[in-house]
Amino acid sequence: xxxxxxxxxxxxxxxxxxxxxxxxxxxxxxxxxxxxxxxxxxxxxxxxxxxxxxxxxxxxxxxxxxxxxxxxxxxxxxxxxxxxxxxxxxxxxxxxxxxxxxxxxxxxxxxxxxxxxxxxxxxxxxxxxxxxxxxxxxxxxxxxxxxxxxxxxxxxxxxxxxxxxxxxxxxxxxxxxxxxxxxxxxxxxxxxxxxxxxxxxxxxxxxxxxxxxxxxxxxxxxxxxxxxxxxxxxxxxxxxxxxxxxxxxxxxxxxxxx
Amino acid sequence: xxxxxxxxxxxxxxxxxxxxxxxxxxxxxxxxxxxxxxxxxxxxxxxxxxxxxxxxxxxxxxxxxxxxxxxxxxxxxxxxxxxxxxxxxxxxxxxxxxxxxxxxxxxxxxxxxxxxxxxxxxxxxxxxxxxxxxxxxxxxxxxxxxxxxxxxxxxxxxxxxxxxxxxxxxxxxxxxxxxxxxxxxxxxxxxxxxxxxxxxxxxxxxxxxxxxxxxxxxxxxxxxxxxxxxxxxxxxxxxxxxxxxxxxxxxxxxxxxxxxxxxxxxxxxxxxxxxxxxxxxxxxxxxxxxxxxxxxxxxxxxxxxxxxxxxxxxxxxxxxxxxxxxxxxxxxxxxxxxxxxxxxxxxxxxxxxxxxxxxxxxxxxxxxxxxxxxxxxxxxxxxxxxxxxxxx
Numbered sequence: 001x002x003x004x005x006x007x008x009x010x011x012x013x014x015x016x017x018x019x020x021x022x023x024x025x026x027x028x029x030x031x032x033x034x035x036x037x038x039x040x041x042x043x044x045x046x047x048x049x050x051x052x053x054x055x056x057x058x059x060x061x062x063x064x065x066x067x068x069x070x071x072x073x074x075x076x077x078x079x080x081x082x083x084x085x086x087x088x089x090x091x092x093x094x095x096x097x098x099x100x101x102x103x104x105x106x107x108x109x110x111x112x113x114x115x116x117x118x119x120x121x122x123x124x125x126x127x128x129x130x131x132x133x134x135x136x137x138x139x140x141x142x143x144x145x146x147x148x149x150x151x152x153x154x155x156x157x158x159x160x161x162x163x164x165x166x167x168x169x170x171x172x173x174x175x176x177x178x179x180x181x182x183x184x185x186x187x188x189x190x191x192x193x194x195x196x197x198x199x200x201x202x203x204x205x206x207x208x209x210x211x212x213x214x215x216x217x218x219x220x221x222x223x224x225x226x227x228x229x230x231x232x233x234x235x236x237x238x239x240x241x242x243x244x245x246x247x248x249x250x251x252x253x254x255x256x257x258x
Numbered sequence: 259x260x261x262x263x264x265x266x267x268x269x270x271x272x273x274x275x276x277x278x279x280x281x282x283x284x285x286x287x288x289x290x291x292x293x294x295x296x297x298x299x300x301x302x303x304x305x306x307x308x309x310x311x312x313x314x315x316x317x318x319x320x321x322x323x324x325x326x327x328x329x330x331x332x333x334x335x336x337x338x339x340x341x342x343x344x345x346x347x348x349x350x351x352x353x354x355x356x357x358x359x360x361x362x363x364x365x366x367x368x369x370x371x372x373x374x375x376x377x378x379x380x381x382x383x384x385x386x387x388x389x390x391x392x393x394x395x396x397x398x399x400x401x402x403x404x405x406x407x408x409x410x411x412x413x414x415x416x417x418x419x420x421x422x423x424x425x426x427x428x429x430x431x432x433x434x435x436x437x438x439x440x441x442x443x444x445x446x447x448x449x450x451x452x453x454x455x456x457x458x459x460x461x462x463x464x465x466x467x468x469x470x471x472x473x474x475x476x477x478x479x480x481x482x483x484x485x486x487x488x489x490x491x492x493x494x495x496x497x498x499x500x501x502x503x504x505x506x507x508x509x510x511x512x513x514x515x516x517x518x519x520x521x522x523x524x525x526x527x528x529x530x531x532x533x534x535x536x537x538x539x540x541x542x543x544x545x546x547x548x549x550x551x552x553x554x555x556x557x558x559x560x561x562x563x564x565x566x567x568x569x570x571x572x573x574x575x576x577x578x579x580x581x582x583x584x585x586x587x588x589x590x591x592x593x594x595x596x597x598x599x600x601x602x603x604x605x606x607x608x609x610x611x612x613x614x615x616x617x618x619x620x621x622x623x624x625x626x627x628x629x630x631x632x633x634x635x636x637x638x639x640x641x642x643x644x645x646x647x648x649x650x
Contacts, residue, residue: 176497
């Protein structure tokens, strides 16, 4: 009998018994409640490859993973594990220091190989990029690289590093450190930022600044939204730019008070 | 709960279990207290609070007008409705009052005979409580944002001071002068905190997004800089490590000193392992933070799963530290909340808010249990259980 009391979980001590949330709603967005890897795989399906003519690998965002995996700490830890195992790469997207893009390593390698080498055939930096993809990528799974790491551990010289930056594989972070980047991601970031503002604007213009999710997904996407409404909605929910309220008619997206 | 009590009574379970269970239950049931209030002395916003660690009876508060007030939190009247009275205050007509806003006050960690206060008028003053005179004044070149004295120090009397300059100053109370300077940050130091575990470990947070841990005995610089991405550790890397993507506003060690919580203007709160500086990746979601000075938040002490109380706009957000889950938002203030303190004996949470002119204090007490008189409570010094114990 006393064994029951040994688990000091807040539920036993909650002074009000909270009613269990109804899980039975067939929510188009909450279909995946499993692991981060399954969430990333699902999100990668949403990415519109045709828009970039296959030049970019499919990019998912960390905030989208949060909307599919409700426990953020677990999602972060699983993503960190996947990053350490080398299955995914995390990229710093330039517009917001907090927004990280997630790409499967295989996709990254194939796309970058194909597109960079196609663009720089005969140019001097083809060799540096090849060397980078072959030696640095498998060895170091971090988001950023430091000067001494590149010169001493991997044997790059300064002109070679400049060539990598010109090719778009590295972005400058600070004096002597660089972020990993995807060449040609500028267009994606532009569409993403515009699309995010457009979807937020749709919620803002609604009466009482709230919109049912099903209604939002059913509306016609404005011209600024090139990546798809579902893609943006996942990101908005995960980044807590809209509050998700569950109602009897489904999920409601409401702009936060402040 | 009755099961816990009877097990404690018969000796089947450790006394600590009952204490922790009841503390947790009270923290989960925290709400605005309708019966208790604190006398209103400050005319403008209250920036800082501190409850003395010895008996948890006296509380200091420092306001934006430079006034420091000392309150007695104990209810010695028999009435349930009670206003905590101010015992004394350093008002505007005191000769040694601070000229500008008081940013941090702290009791001397070992007794209530002394307290320290630091203010935007570039001074740190050491006060004698009984006579309310300044025992010592330390002058600096820049405005002082925050100071802290180690709660566990026995071998040194250093006060760490964070100013608008990039150097952390350590002032020695015994000799009356600044004994050390710690260099390494590039912008103003917004928060400093000593570790409750080791008396020589100091954490400092700065507007340049970096949090550094120092061992003050070491001459050659900081131990490490916290890195939010948990990248590879190497000497030259240190310069690029950032703990947050904006200014780091607040620092708080957990009560056992093993973890460190930091809050930044990128609206994030992070939990770090204080022995190796690793980001534990616990995600608390968006913790709104638009304070341009230090944000004073606090952790609970003595509950089964520790909680952190963070001022979030005009409410206080309560999270479980190690899992990142948001438990509740405590509402009750009309303007933005500046600081909060937690009293571990009675699980009381006091927070003060900043307002334009008018300010409110809310003194929150968790639902109290009709406790039997043998409930264990850690107390220093003998105290006879007076009639006060009955009106719990």
